[in-house]
Amino acid sequence: MVERREQIVAAALELLEADGREAMSMRSIAERVGVRAPSLYKHFPDKAAVELELTVIGLTEMTEALEAAEPGLLPCARAYRSFALARPHLYRLTTANPLPRLLLPEGLEDRAAGPILRAMHGRADLARAVWAFAHGMVMLELDGRFPPGADLEPAWTAGCTAFQ
Amino acid sequence: MVERREQIVAAALELLEADGREAMSMRSIAERVGVRAPSLYKHFPDKAAVELELTVIGLTEMTEALEAAEPGLLPCARAYRSFALARPHLYRLTTANPLPRLLLPEGLEDRAAGPILRAMHGRADLARAVWAFAHGMVMLELDGRFPPGADLEPAWTAGCTAFQ
């Protein structure tokens, strides 16, 4: 029998990825697990603690996706965008939120920063700028902020070219 | 006597800027106006309609801030960041949201895009990349995503230099 905690996290992740953050209520998570909402509080202190688990998952899997990319900025950027578009709700939860870094597994944040930092040859300021560029591109795309029908590929390559 | 509609929008804006989006409930808006929450629905069809007014205000004032900047990318970027840091909750509501562009005043979106587009000499792809860079920098900063104590000034200048 799988741990309840893991069942809860799995149910929350399914709901999040399927229908977004507001579909992931404590009651809907509980229902998916086959339990009533208050019982979740026997395993997690509050909803934020469940979301923290999802953040760790998102950060980890995103890091793996970036590490699996070919070296260089453009492949890294493509991997970044692919992950965000494939799992938009998880990406949002993972990145577009205050980061409770005190509660994160030791070293995860640094590891996540690694691929971009290496693509920029260890220059932290440039790496931050590139990270912001990628994050901004993804968020604006996910939020439907670019003009409808706009081809974003040229913007990505223009950005990557500028930073190289 | 000022229009009720304007009172409501003003109250909503005050609550938003003072304490963030979740402090801006229909009940708290109503209380500030001196009325009960259901009465708001005599003036707006729903909360989204109130938020739309705030989005228009935010977009307009941000556009004016950018237009007031010296020409060139770096001054434009500084103005962008200054606005976002000075009015973080309004910035969030205005930009980190699906944009109901059908309901926006005609031409506002294009006008908002103008300053950055001019700074990039009319090259749309580069302008989009720069916009994403600035938006990403601001969002990551507002969300406390950069390492605590990190000096972001070099990242901004590195980005602006790369795009110039």
Place this chain on the structure above:
DNA sequence: TGGTATCAGCTAACACCGTTAGCCGTTGCG
């Protein structure tokens, strides 16, 4: 074996949210 403490479920409830239904006094107009 009996007693007890811990675990993990439950129901009921609280305070909040956006929103709707329906009532009512005031205002303005034909």
Place this chain on the structure above:
DNA sequence: CGCAACGGCTAACGGTGTTAGCTGATACCA
């Protein structure tokens, strides 16, 4: 005068996260 529209109101609905308090089962220990 009569009537309609406006803009308040209360009560309520279904949703949210969360807490209190009860209960049955399990595990451990004298």
